[in-house]
Amino acid sequence: MEFKHKPVMLNETVDNLCIKPEGTYVDGTLGGGGHAYEVVKRLSPQGRFIGIDQDADAIRAAGQKLAEFGNVTLIRSNYCNIKEELMGNHVSCVDGILLDLGVSSYQLDTPERGFSYMADAPLDMRMDKRSDLTAGDIINGYSEAELYRVIRDYGEEKFAKNIAKHIVAARADKEIKTTFELVDVIRAAIPMKVQKTMGHPAKQTFQAIRIELNRELDVLRDTLDTMIDLLSPGGRLCIITFHSLEDRIVKAGFKRNEDPCTCPRDFPVCVCGKVSRGRVITKKPILPSEEEMNENPRSKSAKLRVFEKTQE
Numbered sequence: 001m002e003f004k005h006k007p008v009m010l011n012e013t014v015d016n017l018c019i020k021p022e023g024t025y026v027d028g029t030l031g032g033g034g035h036a037y038e039v040v041k042r043l044s045p046q047g048r049f050i051g052i053d054q055d056a057d058a059i060r061a062a063g064q065k066l067a068e069f070g071n072v073t074l075i076r077s078n079y080c081n082i083k084e085e086l087m088g089n090h091v092s093c094v095d096g097i098l099l100d101l102g103v104s105s106y107q108l109d110t111p112e113r114g115f116s117y118m119a120d121a122p123l124d125m126r127m128d129k130r131s132d133l134t135a136g137d138i139i140n141g142y143s144e145a146e147l148y149r150v151i152r153d154y155g156e157e158k159f160a161k162n163i164a165k166h167i168v169a170a171r172a173d174k175e176i177k178t179t180f181e182l183v184d185v186i187r188a189a190i191p192m193k194v195q196k197t198m199g200h201p202a203k204q205t206f207q208a209i210r211i212e213l214n215r216e217l218d219v220l221r222d223t224l225d226t227m228i229d230l231l232s233p234g235g236r237l238c239i240i241t242f243h244s245l246e247d248r249i250v251k252a253g254f255k256r257n258e259d260p261c262t263c264p265r266d267f268p269v270c271v272c273g274k275v276s277r278g279r280v281i282t283k284k285p286i287l288p289s290e291e292e293m294n295e296n297p298r299s300k301s302a303k304l305r306v307f308e309k310t311q312e
Contacts, residue, residue: 007034008299010239012286013098015039015239016306022046023095026086028079028227029053031104033062033277039098040069040225047071050094052085054078054128057106078128080219082225092233101220102242103210105298115210117202120180125206127214139176144168154217154245157206163189163205178204207243214297218247224253228277231309237283242301247285250292254280283305 007013013035015292021044025038030051040049051066051074053059059076066072075085079099086094107127108117112137114124124138140151147164151157166189167176175181186202195201211217227237237290241247260274285303293300 006296006298007031007038008100008296008302008303009286009288010035010038011237012304013100013240014042014280016286016304017096017098017236019043020047020095022095023048024048024091024135025096025098026052026082026094026230027049027098027100028082029098029100030062031055031058031076031100032106034099035100036062036067036072037094040066040072041071043071047070048091049073050086050089050091052077052079052082052172055104055107056129057110058104061130071300080223082223082251086230092230093235094230094236095232096239097227097231097235099220099237099239101216101246114179115206117179119177120177123176123182125210125213132269133213134206136175136177138209139182140171140209148310150212151205151208153208154211155204155206156158156244156273157204157208158207159194160205164188182206192271195238210247217249220246221249221253224250225257228257228307228309231278232261234311237307237309237312238304239306240302240304242303247303247305250300250305251285254305276310280305281308 010017012034016217019039020041021042025039030036030053035053036051037051049072050070051062056076056171059074063074072190073089077085103115104188107113111121113117114121123139125135148161151163152160157163162189163186165186170185176185182204187207190201231237239250241250257277258280259276261270261272262272263270282305285305288299288302
């Protein structure tokens, strides 16, 4: 299947990177290279672009899309390894970093990847196929308490407790192997009158399992400060999120780096010694235009936040 993924807020994101033709830029969630292509187009031959993605299909597709450019380096890795990967490529600082978080359209639309509740497939959901753990391992191996925590915290699902209970009961009879088998269990756990007033009943549980499996929130939380460290003075970090859990982490992380002072509010002067590392460019997140949301419904939940490293 061709790797198709329409980049969200393409112009808004690239514009906010403030591309310097001879600068160095990183896309930590490369995907099919949609954002990347627009970044590289703005670079001179002296500029450099580094794309990182843990999905081999994404690296392959982006390699084809960016083949015309000679100043591109593609790395199959998780962006949590961004510092090590850059050091390995003799790069100590960069002028901009982009993250387009979440699952790609290609991953959702490729049934055998197991991300979608709309197609029957093995319970996989691995963004990196080199990982041994699958969604099926979580569904069939986690305790009821662990499943409840994951579905509640990462899916924000109000029927999390009942869904976890039904999963454990169903797998006691036989292993839950496919996406549709899991969907059936979820449907049985949610009252029918509620299902009639909601979207697909499995949406939030599938999101939760995917986030847990791929450690998406942990990676974002643990790597955000490192990415700001890697920025050159005046460099920018642009992050596109697709649900409130991601957005909260980005918003809080940007605010903490802009105003790291831990002194009590009634202190007349700062004594903690913590210094601001930059400023939040987007006091409110940038949202897709009405036109984009109509053309690409998957963009509707997207938010773009931007942080700029302190100028020296």
